[in-house]
Amino acid sequence: MGFTYLPYERQQNRYGYLLKIREVAESRGIVGASEIVNETEFQDLRMDSLDFIDFIMAIDDAFLCKIEPDVAIKFKSINDLINWVEEKDCGPFEFPDKSTFWGKQK
Amino acid sequence: MTYQSEPWSQAESDIRSVVDAHWQELAVLKSRIKLDVDWQHYRDCHTRGILQVTTARLDNGKLAGYWISIVNIHPHYRETVCAFQDSYFLLQDYRKAEIGIALMLEMQKNVKAMGAVCMIGSDKEHMPMSALFDFVGWPSVGTQYMKWIGD
Numbered sequence: 001m002g003f004t005y006l007p008y009e010r011q012q013n014r015y016g017y018l019l020k021i022r023e024v025a026e027s028r029g030i031v032g033a034s035e036i037v038n039e040t041e042f043q044d045l046r047m048d049s050l051d052f053i054d055f056i057m058a059i060d061d062a063f064l065c066k067i068e069p070d071v072a073i074k075f076k077s078i079n080d081l082i083n084w085v086e087e088k089d090c091g092p093f094e095f096p097d098k099s100t101f102w103g104k105q106k
Numbered sequence: 107m108t109y110q111s112e113p114w115s116q117a118e119s120d121i122r123s124v125v126d127a128h129w130q131e132l133a134v135l136k137s138r139i140k141l142d143v144d145w146q147h148y149r150d151c152h153t154r155g156i157l158q159v160t161t162a163r164l165d166n167g168k169l170a171g172y173w174i175s176i177v178n179i180h181p182h183y184r185e186t187v188c189a190f191q192d193s194y195f196l197l198q199d200y201r202k203a204e205i206g207i208a209l210m211l212e213m214q215k216n217v218k219a220m221g222a223v224c225m226i227g228s229d230k231e232h233m234p235m236s237a238l239f240d241f242v243g244w245p246s247v248g249t250q251y252m253k254w255i256g257d
Binding site: 042043045047048049050052053054056057069070072073075 | 196201202203204205206207208210211235237238241242243
């Protein structure tokens with residue numbers, strides 16, 4: 001099976017979405033940022049339904065969007081959330097500093 | 107995980123197996139009010155067509171949670187069919203992410219199919235669910251009070 005690369009700009013945007021989701025998760029103390037990568041399944045995070053709601057509402061605020069409950073329950077992974085944010089073209093907003101993603105570089 | 111409406115006869119034995127855990131965690135005044143479920147009452151409600159049971163089950167069929175409603179006219183408003191929450195419970199291992207939300211949304215679909223136009227539910231002060239109710243569009247309309255007046 002071949003591997004399809006996304007266009008550079010789209011890759012950068014999706015990377016920015018991921019950083020912002022990590023920032024939201026960490027700032028709300030819901031889960032640690034290091035637990036948030038594209039493949040992360042929500043079921044694997046230590047979130048009960050109330051934490052999940054807190055997380056989704058924080059995403060609403062951060063991405064200037066409204067995720068309805070029937071949409072939220074279809075998100076199985078962070079990637080699903082990124083796909084939704086991308087499709088809805090949420091924003092505008094500022095992406096977090098990418099240098100913080102893997103820690104400060106020397 | 108799957109979410110579905112079930113006839114009482116199908117769900118009863120599984121609910122029986124977890125009802126003690128439900129009571130231990132959520133009941134109040136446990137030293138005075140002992141668990142003694144009137145199972146026949148639920149069978150009767152099912153026979154009368156006013157019982158709605160929505161379950162969450164693992165793919166292997168194991169019960170993860172349930173929401174039981176009585177769907178009937180409101181005695182004050184005879185033209186209004188309401189879904190009165192009887193009880194709801196998710197086993198601790200399954201209180202993850204979207205499961206509670208999905209169970210509520212499935213229950214809403216099921217009681218609506220039975221003619222309900224209004225749903226009435228509550229939570230316990232020692233286990234507040236206001237965020238969940240609020241997220242799925244149930245505004246808070248009051249507070250429950252309880253007083254023991256037995257000997």
